[in-house]
Amino acid sequence: MPMAVVHVHGPLDHATSARLEAGIEQLWERVSGGCLVLDLQQVTFCDSTGLSRLITAFADARQRxxxxxxxxxxxxxxxxxxxxxxxxxxxxxxxxxxxxxxAKARCAHTDGQQPSS
Known part of the structure; x- marks a missing residue:
């Protein structure tokens, strides 16, 4: 199963959430049915627009x-x-x-394969 990681850096707000959305949008076809990890360790700020983008990403993932x-x-x-x-x-x-x-375990399980180390 396909898997991707998006490393999010800096503020996640009205000015920047569109970039995150565009980046994720480019990945959907590639990871559809697989796993997408958003690494938020380097996020420095998040407003309601950023939260909305995370919720939308979750809903989009479920749909796919x-x-x-x-x-x-x-x-x-x-x-x-x-x-x-x-x-x-x-x-x-x-x-x-x-x-x-x-993510690796879920994707491997979905493939019917055992997770690898």
Whole structure:
């Protein structure tokens, strides 16, 4: 199964979320039915537009039967998500390594293959 990682850097806001959307949009065909990991460790700010983009990415992934995992959220982003009630719905993983491990296992399982090391 196909898999891709998007490393998001800097602010995720009204001015920048369109770039993230465009980047993800280019990947959908390639990862459809597979796994997409958004590495958010280097995000420095996230406003409502950025949150909306993450929610839209999750909905788009579900529609394409693709696993989307959010990895390594900075503490401020965890604190932003918690009051919204979205945390139970968004697949957040503590680290990029954890997300990649899960993505590889899911993709391998979907292929009917055993995960490789």
């Amino acid at each position: 039967q693709t696993t989307l995992l959010l990895a390594a959220l900075p503490l401020f982003l965890h604190r932003t998500l918690e009051p919204t009630g979205l945390t139970p719905f968004l697949p957040v993983r503590d680290s990029l390594a954890q997300a990649l491990s899960e």
